[in-house]
Amino acid sequence: MDECGLVTIELTLNGGCVRLEVDPGERLLDTLRDRLGLKGTKEGCGEGECGACTVLMDGVPVNSCLVPIVQARGKRIETIESVDRAQLSALLDSGATQCGACTPGVVMSAAWVMQHPELLHTHGLRELMAGNLCRCTGYDGIIGGLAAAIEAGLARKSEGEG
Amino acid sequence: MRSSRRREGISKLTGQERYVDDLTVEGCWWGMTARSPVARGRIREIRFGRGVDWSEFVVVDHRDIPGANQVRLIELDQPVLASDRVRHVHEPVVLVAHRSRQMCRRAIREIEIVVDPEPAVLDYRIKPTPEQIQYGPDNVFKHLRIEKGDVDRALASAAHVIEGVYETGAQEHVYLEPQGMIAGEEDGVLVVRGSMQCPYYVLNALMHALGRDESHVRVVQTPTGGGFGGKEDFPSNLAVHAALLALKSGRPIKMIYDRSEDMGSTTKRHPSLVRHRSGVDSQGRLVAQDIEMTIDGGAYVTLSPVVLSRGIIHAAGPYACENVRIVGRAVLSNSVPFGAFRGFGAPQSQFANERHMDRIARTIGMDPAELRRRNLIRDGQTTSTGQVISDGTDRVEVLERALCRSGYAQKKEECVSFNAAHPYLRRGVGLAAFYHGSGFTGSGEVYLSSCVDVAGLEDGRIEIRTANTEIGQGTLTIFATIAAERLGLDESQIVIAEPDTARVPNSGPTVASRTAMVVGRLIERACDDLRRTLGLSEADTGQRLRDAIMKWWAEHPDTEPVGHARYESPPGVLWDDQTYRGDAYAAFAWATHVAEVEVDLRTFATRVVGFWAVQEVGRVINQTLARGQIQGGVVQAIGWALMEDCVWDDGAMANAQLTNYIIPTACDVPSIDVEFLENPYPHGAMGAKGIGELPMDGPAPAIVNAVVDALGVEASAIPLTPERLMELVTHG
């Protein structure tokens, strides 16, 4: 994406304000990986199918390979680099990662579900995670780990309230 | 058994793991490939369009290859870059490099490869015409044969003779990380880093095509985002391509396939056609198995002979039968070469066998589980190659556990009443009993003669040096557990060396379910050897060992203490490559899987609603990892059975996109129930046998058997897509 002129945009990335020059033809995924050096977000397909490139944009999961960088202007973007390790032990113990190529995307979707347990009133975990293809785990490790993490989160919350 | 946490787990979960595409290399250019537009023909001309300024690019074709224009594998028939002829669509012809990846994309569009077409083989099942012959006298890459007893006589006197024909389609690996390599010269040594299963395969291919010796080439595996066999043979091709561009441009070159290029141009599972003719006696005992297996090898030989070998050895299933004849052929077609894929021929042949067992059961009116119960090999009986099985595993117990866990008998009854009541849903239950040989076939391990080193480091820790790679299956964790257990150390004291051919010995490829069992065992022996080097006894572990290492370094500051081990065949394992008789594998893992399905007669879609996997795999070294292998394998096999369909159009994969090549999502599969029965194998690390490929073998036949149970139609080809099932149901 060489030919066009650069434009300046601002966005909130992992809690901090960033201002950067981008090519208007690039994808959010390219900006993150190539301009900002945030290599945690992966490209598995570039067609919106696999979810390896999932990031949160204004708090909801999106495929960064389908987001023109100009549309990230003024938005809140959270990537795998912002995820708190403490959240991940249930996923680790359940075998949610094998080769790891899908994992950053899986973790972003999972983190979003963990933040919004109310989603489970209308949606099942498998439906919420269906946008993240995994070829290694058969999904049990992911779904089981996420269920355990949500339970632990709810338990912590009710302790906090109680 | 404890389950250690996956060593690199947190690094993967936090996105810290660095795969090849994540590496930034100073001054690196991008490389890309221009490919054949047709399935077969003679290259007349290569035109370079005016849309880009070619002076900005480095361009490589076959004339730039310093060594042999051959991808080194079993045979040398595949060119690195096509010179005068092409044999499949997307065959690489020209390479380009540029600073910008987008400019490379532009350049590729500007290259027109003009080919005069020649008659291509587009269906391997049809006998080729003389104009289509491209290999030997008949396009057959390999013939193999297994003979035991007298099949014709046994068939003539059998109470029932049952025939069937079974077919399986190509399957794409869809490792989530596409193929990728970085090559560059560092101080006169060509260094290639990338996503791969087998660094030494890549090293050998580079030496051969570049005409360099081992001291001038080095291969380093980067963390690999899935392989499943797709990164066994293919990475050699890409590594040579990247190297050629690097040598010509004098810069590091990065080549990363995008998904469509990866799906369109890399290997896939071999399609297969298997014919069965079996004789059974009045008690339902197998008296003869007459089997013919043909696999589609694609355009070049690659690994087809060994895939065929494993395929036919597993073709008769885990049953005792005194008269067996298996004939196998791998044939050419003008599509991408088919290559290694988890299971390596055994899923294809066991799909046919387990489907056929159900057909036998239906024909003679016996419950499918009972038919298997009667025929499963007992200790002391022999396989088709005459291998005496005497490992002490109770294979009937494996079957019974699966029946019990799944509630097989009750489920079958429930299905009948459910089906009678529901307007359009039909449920059925099916099973498959199967086995998988661990390690290389026959004398393969002896030929490989793998080596492992275990070193005592200056700080007292232990370093394990093997060429075996972590591709998601847990190599790093398992190796650490094995060494820690052997040496009485905490796993934090174990370092696993990066698979770098400059530093690690050739411990063989990471394939064939051999890593834990075979290489793990070498690690144990190398640990023992290290103790010997240090003057310790087997009883010396933990702190004593650490002390001895520190003492060694104090006394010999210039030489590190290293323990070595080289493969030795377990006693009494004998194999004859000429007659295909003897001990095909040092050990087998055994399994029975049960599937419950629901077919919607409005849409003819099949949903797997329950799945139970029981297997005996020797000792389980890590429950979490082992369960993950089974669950992941089962789901990959569900995809193969029901939805993964390579659509071919004039030899090209027409659906080379993830949106059109359909693999299961979380919503397409049930939770997979897993149970291990453990019978420690004395010659495997900690008692382990192979596990990685086993779960690919059973689910497809179990699922199709369940569909047959639900609908009563004889489905015999996979993928059993809704379209195909509709044909069967409405037209028979």
Place this chain on the structure above:
Amino acid sequence: MLSEAGGQATLLGGTTDLFVHWPERMLDADGVFIDLSGVGALRAHRWEDEALVLGGLTTFWDIIQDERADREMPVLVQAARTVGAVQIQTRGTWAGNIANASPAADGVAALMVRDAVVELTSCDGIETIRLDEFYLGYKQMRLRRDQIITSIRVPRQSCSVERFIKVGTRQAQAISKIGVAIAQSQAGWRIVANSVAPAVCRCRTVERALDDRVPLPHVDALVELLGSDVSPIDDIRSTAAYRRGVLARVLYHELAPLCEWVGPQRGAS
């Protein structure tokens, strides 16, 4: 802006169609891109007395999250939940689904079955077109390149039946091999099918038969009626025969419990 671009501009909605394989596709891209996402007013949807009004940037997820939509217009929520997976639903827009003009558009089927009306805005003013009169053929529609879909009005007529059934290539993240939306209201029956014709379309012959309570004793009766409504083809995802047969079967089994004149009882008498 659109007219300045001389009718060569491409509008960016949620870009879940436009940005697929973007690096390759960019090489073919000509003209200008106009990002609609800056126009905040286009995002919100609102409930008016007569209609639910979707904005030109309202996403599938916006509607999935709206409990009122779930109560009053479940067919929209059902269809939206079958679109891709969450990551697509949060970005993909109803307007983009319409303007992309794919015969497989699930959102379009749900909107059409509820008699939605599209509002197109350009310098020349505002034009409204019923969605069921919007498509002219494969990827052809009554949308000029200088027009923007600024809103979609979905009438709040209550339906005694409304549902969307998708037969996809898999359970999620799937493109429709067949989709069918069914509704019944005072306006009569509506049957809308996708992936079986050059564009999403109403099956008017079937609708008339249902309105007239023509007995449909078996699936074949529906196959025959559908013959004049749809014209499925073989493609990479399925076959014409499958599409024809399965559309009829799905419809038959959906309608049979709802209409006493559909099913074997009637045929037998």
